[in-house]
Amino acid sequence: MQIFKVGGAVRDRLLGKPVTDVDWVVVGATTEEMLAKGYRPVGADFPVFLHPKSGEEYALARTERKSGRGYGGFTFHASPEVTLEEDLIRRDLTINAMAEDDQQNLTDPYHGQRDLEARVLRHVSPAFAEDPLRVLRVARFAARYAEQGFSIAPETLALMSQLSDSGELEALTAERSWKEISRALMENQPQVFIEVLRECGALKVLMPEVNALFGVPQPEIHHPEIDSGIHTLSVLEQSALHKQPLTVRWACLLHDLGKGLTPEEEWPRHIAHEHKGLKLIKAVNARFKAPKDCQELALLVGQYHTHGHRALELKASTLLELLQSFDVYRRPQRFEEFIAACEMDARGRKGLEQRSYPQADYLRGAATVARGVAVQPLLEKGFKGPELGEALKRERLKALKTYKEASAC
Incomplete structure (x- = not known):
């Protein structure tokens, strides 16, 4: 039995990067031998075992043969006769097809180290x-x-x-x-x-919905980069530069899908693209079974991102509707992620990457004001049920009007 460290752990060590996950290949062993040494079997498709102490994955060397469609359409064969080179050749890239023993002696039959250097x-x-x-x-x-x-x-x-x-x-x-x-x-x-x-x-x-954005122009006065697809790439780039979470990055990728539906004769304007894009965002969300938080934020950003950009101009009543749509009272983090996505959208424009985005603080302030309206005084006045909800809405609207007037000074 011979054990080799393989794949990403070898690649990242040679690149001088931190090694996080370590995978191992075992050559010359049987399932029975692994079980006898205390390794715990996992997975039904091929022999993979967890080390009894470290919990790291150890896989028997194996070959594979195409037997059907898709990622799972393969038949695997593992036996003590399968060599390390035979196991490595089934991997995707040469930089992932290297192995090393416990002395860091490199086995590199497909020139992965050469490709790393190149x-x-x-x-x-x-x-x-x-x-x-x-x-x-x-x-x-x-x-x-x-x-x-x-x-x-x-x-x-x-x-x-x-x-x-x-x-x-x-x-x-x-x-x-x-x-x-x-x-x-x-x-x-x-x-x-x-x-x-x-x-x-x-x-x-x-993602044909994203692909359709390329070649679709936008008004140059607002989008110096003009192309809707290039803009989407820039917004995504900004989201990474600003270390945004996955929810925000997913929303950034999908926020402008409605522009791909605009008839050519209406270019470069995209009237109501926010609402037109919702069915496309829903389709992409469903296609990849995106997590619920990613789905929800993508739809909200798609529908309301232009509200975010126009925040300083919004009437107090529209501002309240925006806050209600996000349920800022129980889910403040989701509204914060919406603000982040709007800012990434604004920065994802050629030459405007460093422009300030005062709408962000204004929206945060509005949310704080709305959340600050106390319920107890209304209860003491006898409001309850639907009447309480309406009274609370009136008080929040009043508070937002005051906030808007003060912000304008």
């Missing part, structure tokens, strides 16, 4: 084209390592395009797709993920 993301073998999930994975790695100057090898991009055209992407489950998308959005340059998907033709398959 800053190239390159597939290991033609079998890359058998797994559609790898399109998303490579795009995610491109987003992760863009800052280090990595690019995708032309021949690998060609295979990604081939996969995008094959119909295999449609076989991906929502859960697997979302796992890759959510991880990619949390990278330092998530816009690169979208750019790569678009370049290889995967974006029009996975």
Whole structure:
């Protein structure tokens, strides 16, 4: 039995990056031997075990053969005869197909170290084209390592395009797709993920609503970058620069989908794009089974982001309706994330990335004022039930009018 550290742990050590997750491959062992040593089996598809003390994953060396569509369409074979090189060749990229023993002696049959030094993301073998999930994975790695100057090898991009055209992407489950998308959005340059998907033709398959934004103009006076797709990429880039959470980044990606529905004869204006986009946002949310908090924020930002930009001009009654829509009294964090998404939208414009966004503090102040209206005095006056709700609304409106007048001075 031989044990090797593999994949990301080896790659990140060679890059000088912190190693967080460690995976191991065991060569020359059987399931019975692993169980006898106290390893705990996990997973039904192939032999993976948890170390009895560290809890880290140890997988028996295995080969795989395409047997169906999608990410799960593979038959695996694990036995003591499978070599380390045979196990490594089934991996996606050369930089992920390296192994090392406990003395850090490197096994690198597919020249991953050379590609690390050359800053190239390159597939290991033609079998890359058998797994559609790898399109998303490579795009995610491109987003992760863009800052280090990595690019995708032309021949690998060609295979990604081939996969995008094959119909295999449609076989991906929502859960697997979302796992890759959510991880990619949390990278330092998530816009690169979208750019790569678009370049290889995967974006029009996975997110045609986002793909439709490219080539759609906006009024140059408000959007010097003009193109709606480029704007979306810039907003996503700003969300990463400002370390926003996944909910905000997802909302930033989807906030302008309605602009893709505007008839060409109406360009560059996009009247009511906020409401038109809601059905598209719902469709994308459902397609990837996004978490509930991501779904809710994306819809709210899509519907109300222009309200955020016009906050200083809104009537007190409209401002109150906005606050009510977000339930700022019980869910203040969601409104804070809405403000963040609006600010990212405002900054995601060419040459305006550093412009201040006074609407943010104004909206926070309005929420504080509305939350500050006390219920007890109304109860003491005898209000209850629906009448109490109406009285509370009147008091909040009065407070917001005072706040608006004071802010204008």
